[in-house]
Amino acid sequence: MAAKAGPPLNSTLLIGLYRQMLILQHLEKRLMELSQQGILRGSLHLATGQEALPAGACSALKKEDAITVTYRGHGYVLAKGCDINRVVAEILGRRTGLCKGKGGKMHLTDIENGLLGANGIVGGGIATAVGAALSFHIDGADRIAMTVFGDGTLNQGATHEAMNMASLWKLPVIFLCENNLYAEMTPLSESAPVTELTKRMAAYDIRALRIDGNDVMAVRETVADARRRAVKGEGPTFIEAMTYRTCGHYQNDPGTAYRSKAEVAEWQEKSPITRLRQQLDESKVNGLKAIEDGAMKVVEDAIAFALASPEPNVSELKEDLFA
Amino acid sequence: MTSTFPQAINAALHAEMKRDKSVIVLGEDVGRFGGMFRCTEGLFKAFGEKRVWDTPISESGFIGIGLGAAMTGKRPVIELMFIDFSLVAMDQILNQIAKTHFMSGGNARAPMVIRTQGGGYKGAAAQHSQMLEALFLHVPGLKVVTPSNAADAKGLLTAAIRDENPVLFIEHKQLYSESGEVPEGEHFVPLGKAIVVRPGKDLTIVSYSFTLTLAIKAAEKLAAEGIDAEVIDLRTLNPLDWDTIAISVRKTHKLLIAHEAYGRCGFGADLAAQVQEKLFDELDAPILRVCGEDVPIPFAKVLEDASLPSVEKIVERARELA
Numbered sequence: 001m002a003a004k005a006g007p008p009l010n011s012t013l014l015i016g017l018y019r020q021m022l023i024l025q026h027l028e029k030r031l032m033e034l035s036q037q038g039i040l041r042g043s044l045h046l047a048t049g050q051e052a053l054p055a056g057a058c059s060a061l062k063k064e065d066a067i068t069v070t071y072r073g074h075g076y077v078l079a080k081g082c083d084i085n086r087v088v089a090e091i092l093g094r095r096t097g098l099c100k101g102k103g104g105k106m107h108l109t110d111i112e113n114g115l116l117g118a119n120g121i122v123g124g125g126i127a128t129a130v131g132a133a134l135s136f137h138i139d140g141a142d143r144i145a146m147t148v149f150g151d152g153t154l155n156q157g158a159t160h161e162a163m164n165m166a167s168l169w170k171l172p173v174i175f176l177c178e179n180n181l182y183a184e185m186t187p188l189s190e191s192a193p194v195t196e197l198t199k200r201m202a203a204y205d206i207r208a209l210r211i212d213g214n215d216v217m218a219v220r221e222t223v224a225d226a227r228r229r230a231v232k233g234e235g236p237t238f239i240e241a242m243t244y245r246t247c248g249h250y251q252n253d254p255g256t257a258y259r260s261k262a263e264v265a266e267w268q269e270k271s272p273i274t275r276l277r278q279q280l281d282e283s284k285v286n287g288l289k290a291i292e293d294g295a296m297k298v299v300e301d302a303i304a305f306a307l308a309s310p311e312p313n314v315s316e317l318k319e320d321l322f323a
Numbered sequence: 324m325t326s327t328f329p330q331a332i333n334a335a336l337h338a339e340m341k342r343d344k345s346v347i348v349l350g351e352d353v354g355r356f357g358g359m360f361r362c363t364e365g366l367f368k369a370f371g372e373k374r375v376w377d378t379p380i381s382e383s384g385f386i387g388i389g390l391g392a393a394m395t396g397k398r399p400v401i402e403l404m405f406i407d408f409s410l411v412a413m414d415q416i417l418n419q420i421a422k423t424h425f426m427s428g429g430n431a432r433a434p435m436v437i438r439t440q441g442g443g444y445k446g447a448a449a450q451h452s453q454m455l456e457a458l459f460l461h462v463p464g465l466k467v468v469t470p471s472n473a474a475d476a477k478g479l480l481t482a483a484i485r486d487e488n489p490v491l492f493i494e495h496k497q498l499y500s501e502s503g504e505v506p507e508g509e510h511f512v513p514l515g516k517a518i519v520v521r522p523g524k525d526l527t528i529v530s531y532s533f534t535l536t537l538a539i540k541a542a543e544k545l546a547a548e549g550i551d552a553e554v555i556d557l558r559t560l561n562p563l564d565w566d567t568i569a570i571s572v573r574k575t576h577k578l579l580i581a582h583e584a585y586g587r588c589g590f591g592a593d594l595a596a597q598v599q600e601k602l603f604d605e606l607d608a609p610i611l612r613v614c615g616e617d618v619p620i621p622f623a624k625v626l627e628d629a630s631l632p633s634v635e636k637i638v639e640r641a642r643e644l645a
Binding site for chain 1 (some may be wrong): 367373374378379381383384385386388389390392393394396399415418419423425427428429430431432434487488492563
């Protein structure tokens with residue numbers, strides 16, 4: 001993106017967002033290594049290429065706001081303020097993890113920081129977020145809920161039930177849809193006749209916007225505006241953020257069988273991290289090397305913390321079934 | 324005072340909503356209309372539209388919304404009009420709600436009640452007559468409550484609303500027309516406590532919900548034949564009051580389990596397995612069951628009656644044991 005004449009960059013803000021995106025990028029690289037080494041159990045769903053979304057969106061939320069995310073939602077978990085050491089410990093099944101090793105990567109939950117849960121079921125957490133919004137609406141609180149999901153989720157029934165009620169009752173909730181053009185391995189165009197997802201919101205009279213999901217500031221500003229409207233009682237906003245997962249669907253999917261190399265390469269060029277870096281360079285922002293080193297260290301420290309943490313005790317197996 | 328079963332439910336809802344403003348009610352027709360079975364009558368007028376929510380016909384949606392509200396400080400009481408409709412909301416109930424506390428390592432809670440209604444004998448046919456408690460007992464994480472009378476309905480619902488966990492509260496449609504003495508003012512019956520409703524020495528009949536009322540009538544008939552049956556009302560299926568069952572089996576050495584739900588993989592099958600594992604030496608006879616037949620509930624009266632437990636069926640099985 002060429003630098004345009006306009007207001008000066010808020011370099012502190014941009015550096016913060018850049019750092020958040022770097023942490024996510026480096027963590028994903030390391031988690032993939034740990035998966036390949038057999039240290040990380042189970043499936044691993046990365047979000048390479050989509051880093052602007054968690055960084056931008058969560059920067060527009062308050063700690064008191066609630067979010068629900070997907071099994072690909074670790075970036076939001078970190079950006080929402082959850083402790084990275086405890087997040088990584090949970091991903092590695094340790095007792096020091098957010099959920100004492102009982103939830104794992106797909107079920108990261110941290111009520112303290114407003115994380116009502118990642119989810120293993122596509123569309124499983126949409127109603128949860130709408131329910132949190134109902135709570136905040138009843139209380140008249142300056143709080144909102146945001147639920148993050150992929151384009152595939154719009155083909156799941158539970159999503160529509162929750163959206164209908166959210167709009168009917170003008171609840172303070174943001175529907176952030178990461179449209180990365182593929183639901184697992186199937187292109188959006190083969191899943192739905194209407195691929196411009198904002199159009200589908202007309203059915204519920206939900207305000208709907210399509211934005212460039214790789215533009216971190218656009219994401220931030222759109223979410224911030226949606227938040228302002230939500231707390232004023234103007235109801236939900238649906239944000240269709242166009243992005244692309246340049247990695248595969250999960251650790252054993254190279255992501256090449258259903259997409260052309262050229263298409264992937266084209267989106268790699270549009271990496272939100274590269275793009276923001278160029279913007280910072282063009283604006284002659286200094287000290288980026290230190291930011292990059294710092295982000296790597298945060299990740300390495302978290303992995304070291306997790307690996308040094310004990311596994312849960314077998315005696316804890318049946319604990320936490322009931323409060 | 325004498326109350327109908329719905330009036331007892333209604334009294335508990337009124338009292339808990341008054342006591343705790345985090346209690347909210349959601350469901351189909353629960354607000355302005357007062358509920359299909361009149362259980363939520365007057366709540367909308369008393370507590371207003373921020374506390375009583377008429378929802379669209381979206382069971383998955385409003386049960387899931389209940390979870391989000393519960394996780395953020397509310398105590399939702401959701402009316403699910405028929406337990407048969409739970410089947411369109413199973414992801415929310417069993418994958419989300421039941422697992423919330425455990426999956427989060429205890430950092431998230433879901434204090435909510437799903438009040439629902441099941442059971443047959445009314446000509447409501449295959450999709451409005453089932454007792455499906457076994458589905459919810461099979462997956463860990465839910466408490467399951469099955470009152471058999473109006474007083475317990477009030478006391479157990481009060482306990483369910485105050486519980487920190489998700490509770491499935493199953494009312495039986497046959498009981499809605501029953502009346503009984505219900506304590507006035509606060510009435511609390513703890514979850515997980517069964518009650519011996521009729522002491523006896525010859526055999527133990529364990530039951531709950533509407534079938535319990537059949538078991539009591541069966542015990543009276545058996546008494547006329549000189550068979551002294553002890554009848555236990557479980558009241559809560561999870562947590563299960565094992566001690567009350569074990570004390571009785573040690574006394575009578577014979578066990579009959581009676582419930583309306585399907586026998587195959589049902590609650591009775593699981594209880595029978597537990598009893599023979601833990602009390603095999605106490606048993607003088609095989610454990611018998613009276614259950615609903617393993618067919619979809621038929622419509623025609625003669626077929627529906629044949630598919631469900633009756634006083635006669637319980638008497639017959641009890642005679643085999645005694």
